[in-house]
Amino acid sequence: MKAWTQKILFAIVCFISMSTAAQYTETVNTNNPGLSQGAFAVGKGVAQVEGNLFYRTEEHHLQRYERDYTGLSMQLRYGAFMERLEFSYIGTFASVKQSDNRGFGNVDSKFSNFSRSTIGAKYLVFDPLKFWGEKKVNLLSWKANRRLNWKDLVPAVSIYAGANIDLSETNSLTPPNDPSFSPRFELITQNNWGQWVFVTNFIVDRISTDYPSYEWILTMTHSINRKWAVFGEYQGFKSDFYSDDLGRGGIAYLISKDWQVDASATINFKDTPSVFQANVGMSYRFDFHKDDEAISQKKNLKGTGDDKGKKNKKKKKIDF
Template identity: 50%
Template sequence: MSPKSILILISFLTISYSLSAQYTKKINTNRPGRSQGAFSVGNNVLQGEGGFGFGKEKHTLRDTQTSFFTMDYEARYGLLIEQLEIRLDGTARGDVVKRTVGANEQKTTRFNFVNNTIGAKYLVFDPYKRPKKDSIDLNSWKAQHRFKWKTLIPAVSVYAGMNFNTADNPFTPVDDPSISPKFVLITQNNWTTNNFKNWVLVTNIIIDKITTENPTYGWIITTTHTINDNWAVFGEYQGQKSDFYSDDLFRIGGAYLLNNDIQFDASLTTNFKDTPSIFSLNFGGAYRFDWHKKDEIILEEGESIGIQENPDDLEDNEGDNFEDIDSEFEEEENDTLNARKTPFINDFEDDDHRQEIERELDERRTAERLERERIANEKQAKKDDKKFRKEERRRLKREAKEAKRAEKARLKEEKEKAKMIKEIDKELDQMEKEQGVDQELDEIDKELQKLDNLEKELFNEEEKDTKELEKAKEKELEEEEEDIDAQYEQMKKEEERAQKEEEKRLKKEEKRRKKEEKKRKKEEAKAKKAAEKAKKEEEEKEKELEEDDGEGL
C-alpha cells in the first residue's frame, strides 16, 4: 500500500466518524511494553518516549553468545483531530557475538537499526463515547457490583505505517527492501467497574512487511494494573512468526509517574527457547509537551459539532458553581472526556463513572463542610480564648487592687496595734513601779523558762522515738529485699542447674544415638562381609564343580 493510499484511507475514516476527546490530564504512554494503546495522545500534544536496554543471548545450535545494548525511541503527535496520531519509532542495536572455533574465540561487533517506522493511528470505535444506560437498583449492593458484560467490548484502532531499512543491515533479511508496509489492529479494554477497577487490557494484531519475501505476523497482549496514583505494573506476551525469525517473548515491569507530564519505567524480557535464549533489562521514560487547548465534545446525530472552551476562560458568574467541585478531580487514563476541563457531567458517561463522580462530589462536599466547621470552630475558639484572656486580665487587676487595699489596711492595723502595745507597756511599767511587782514577774519568767525546757525535752524524746521507728522500718525493708534477692538467686541457680541437667541429658542422648549408629554401621559392615564371603565361597564351589565337570568330560 502506497503512502498516498494510506492518507486517503485516514481521510475517509476521519470523515466517517464523529469527534471524541482523547486527551487525558496525565501522560498516556505505550511504555514500558511493546504494544500500542488504542487511544491517541490528544490534539496538539507532542510526546517523546525512549529508553535503553542491555542483555544476553545464547544460541545452542550455533554455539554463540551475544551481549547486546539497545536504544529505542518514539515520537507521538496528535494531529488535527483527537482520534488521529502520527508516530515515529525505531530501535538501534549494538552487540558483540562470541563464537568458539577450535581453541580460538572469535568476536564480531555489529551496530545498526533493527527497525525505523513512521505511521498514523486512528481510533475507529470508542465504546466509552456513548455507553448504554443501565437501570440499576441503588438499594441493591449486588446490582451495583455485578460484572457488566458490556465492559468486554473494546475500543478499536487501526495503525498503518512504513518501515525504512538501511543497506547491509545485519538485523534484517539480506533481500529486505528499503521500504515496506506495516499494519496493526489495536483493541483496548478499560475496566473501571467496582470489580475490575484500574485494569487495562491491550491487544495488537500485527502484519509487517507483507509485500516482502519474509512477511512477519505477530501479536502482543498487554495487561496493566494501576496500584495508586503514581505506580503501575504490567505483564506482556509477544509472539512473532516469520521465516527469518520466530519467537515468544514475555515481559514484566512497572512505571512511576513523577508528575502529569513525566513517567519513568523499567522492565524485564525473557523467552523459553534456546535458539537463541534471551534475557534483557530495559529502562526508559516519557515526557509530554502539552499544548492542548480545547476539549472536543460529541453531539448526537442531527446536532452541529461544537468546540467547548476550557472552563477557566468562561465568565466568573457562569463557572463559579463548577470550578470548586471539579478542581480536585483527575481524569482516568484514556478516558474520552477531560472531567477537569468540562464544567458539567456529560449524559453519555456510563453509570459506574457517574456514580464514581457523584461519590467524589459527596466526599468533596463533606470535606468542604467539615473544613468550614473546623474553621468556624477555630474562629469561635479564638474568640472564646480572647474573651477569656480579657476577663482574666480584669480579674487579675481587680485582685491586685483588692490585695493593695488589704495590704494598706493590714499595715494600718499593725501600726495601730504597735501604738496600742507601746501605750500598754508604758502603763504596765508605770503600774510595776507603783506596785513593786518586779519580783513576781521574775518568778513567772523562771517558771516559763522551766516549761520551755520541759517542752524541748519532750520534743527531743518524740523525735528520737520517731527516728528509731524509721530505722526499724528501714531495717525490715532491707531484710525483706535481702530475702527476695536470695530467693531470686536461688531460683536462678535452680534454673541453671535444670538447664545443665537438660544439656547433660541431651549430650548423653546424642552419645547413645551415635553409639547405636556406630554399632548399626558395624553390624551392616559385618553382614556385608559375611554376604561377600558367602558369595565368594559359592563362586569357588561353582568353579570347582565346573573343573570337575571338565575333568569328567
C-alpha cells in the same frame, strides 16, 4: 422519509459525533513500558516522547554464538487534525558485541544499526464509551455497580498503518535483502475495566518482502494507586527469519501528569537463542491541547490515567 434513509443518516451523525469526541486524557497517555500500542491517540495538539535504554543478552546453543546488546528504543507521537488520529515514529537502535564459537576458538565482532525504524499513523475506529455513553451508577446497589456487563467486553478498536525504513546497505539486525521500504499493519484493541486495562495488538509486518512476519502482543496492566502501576505482557511472532515467544513484566511511576518513568524485564522460553533483556525508560508529554473536555481515567499505562490536580474546572471528567 424511508426507514433505511433514516438509518443511514443516523449512522452518519453517530460517526461524526464519535470522530469529534475527545481522546485527550488528563495524564500522559503512554505505551511504555510494554511493546504494545494502546488504542487511544495522545490527543490533538499533544506531542510525546517515549524512550527506553536497554541491555539484552542472547545465547544460541545450536549456532554457538553469544550476543550482548545495548541500545535505545523510542517513540515520537503527535496528535493532529482530529482527536482520533495520531502520527508516530517508532525506532530501535542497538550496538551488538558478538562472540562466535563455531570455529577453532572464539571470533569476536561488533556491529550496530536500527532493528526497527517505522513511520506510521493510528486511527481510533471505535470507542465504546462514546458509542454507549457513560455507565450508569446504581445508587442503591454496590453489587450492581461491580457486576460485569456484556458491554464491558467490547473493546475500543484502532488500526495502524506504517512503513519500515532501512536505508543501510547491510543490516545484521533485519532480514536478508530487506528492502528500503516495507509495510506494517496493526489491529489494536483496548478494554478498560476500572483499575485494569487489557490491550491486544495483531500485526503483519514486511508482508511484501521475502520474510513476512506475523506478531501478536497481549498486555494486562493494573493500577496499584494513582502513582504506581504494574503490567504483564506476552509477545509472539513468527517468520522464516526469526520466531519466538517472549514474556515481559514491569512497573511504572507517574511523577507528574506529563511525566512517567518505568522499568521492565523480558525473557523467552527457548534456547535458540535464549533471551534476557532489561529496560529503564521514561515518557514525557508536551501538552498543547485546546479542547475543554477531557477523559479522566484511572491508569497511567496504555492511554489511561488519573490525576489529583483539578486546576481546570471547566473540564468534564468521566471515570471508567
